[in-house]
Amino acid sequence: MWGLQWEHRGQTLEIQRDLILVFFVDFVFLLILVSTDGFHPKGLKLCCGICSFFLRRDEPRPCQCHGKLADGLMRFSIDLLREVELQSNRTNVILSPLSIALALSHLALGAANQTEKHLLEVMHLESVPCLHQMLGTLRRRLTESTLSLGSRLYLQKGFEVKEKFLEDSEKFYGAKPKTLSGISQDDLMAINNWVKDVTHGKIPSFLQQLPQNTVMLLLNAIYFHGFWKNKFNASFTGPDVFHLDNEFVVPVEMMKAHQYPLSWFTLETQDIQVAKFPFKSNVSFVVIVPNHDTRDTSHVLENFPYKQLCRLFPREVSTTVKIPKIKLDYQLELNQVLSQMGLQELFMSPNLQKITEEPLFVSSVQHQATLELKEDGVEASAATSVVLSRSVSAFSLDRPFVFIIFEDETGIPLFIGSVQNPNPDAAPQIREPRDSGEATDANKLCNRKPLPLDPSFQPFF
16 A cells, blocks of 8 residues: 655555455555655656557567566565565565565556656666556456455545546556545455455454544555365364574474375475465465574575576475464555665655655555465465486475565465574474484485476466
């Protein structure tokens, strides 16, 4: 959600954004813009015409453009996760890069000159032709098949917003303009009821108060409810341990299956294992876990061959699987994160003249997400030479890992995060020596022959 304010010292709205993985994903995003003295240089047009996008021979073909979009969003996801992990003192992280990118792209719709340029560069989307048209198409397609996604634009009476911005907001981002009544409690109830409806009741009270000087609110909410293609039998779930590092473990409830059809492989060059747990919908939960015990997962996605990911997965094989039941909750303000990524200008003197002639700047960007893994699903919010090998016939997610939830057809990352400790409230215990024959023994990985790739799998791009 974005909020626009007239005053320098305008109040900061409280934002709540829920993201639930395993049965649903809810997301709400907040940006608060306030008035300031500034300049009004002429804006630059972002896109070529939609007709030239399809008709001109020198333009990239649609499939290439979708590849650029997925590639850019994946790079943005990795950058975002890395920066959040550097700045956060929390043990677990869950983010929705798609939701954040949609919100920043919506802001870019009203930005001009260097502000627009920097927004697109940080998201790695500067080379995507007709970006807003493509995001609009993606939003509609995901809404039809995978997600519940809603956007709405609330305007205070008397606030002059350019008609072009309003038209394009609804056209590309589905943000229908609504006029606030000016009665604080009525407006607050209307906004919270809309958010509650879009998120299927998972966020019943999004805003606690609505500052009087708020002139514009831009809301974005996402709901995802995914059921595993192959569910875990709850009767097999039981107590186990999660290895924090080489010294300590914490108790967890571990979901288990003895003949689970799993597609997974080992990247020996990076000493990691990668597994894909598909949902019944066109979405997959991909986990990347180091072969050794470490609390630090920041290196896991370095040089990760995400462009080749779909081609790398072999056929599913019956595997003994262990995954901890997890419920994560993560909330943070993204001002510092986005500043470190190159968007300091947003919080000082951005050019947002395509929204209004009034000089504005971003006051606050906040984000909240939750993730829950259960037996029946998830509920929320350069070419590398690789060697594939089957490590052993067991895959155990019992140590720190990174996860990505992909939309399979496009390769768009919907959610990304890392888990260092699935049970942070429990006191760490000194670990017992591992069985030398366990799946995490990296020494056994070296002499395995690569598995043949499944020719039926197609790459994302």
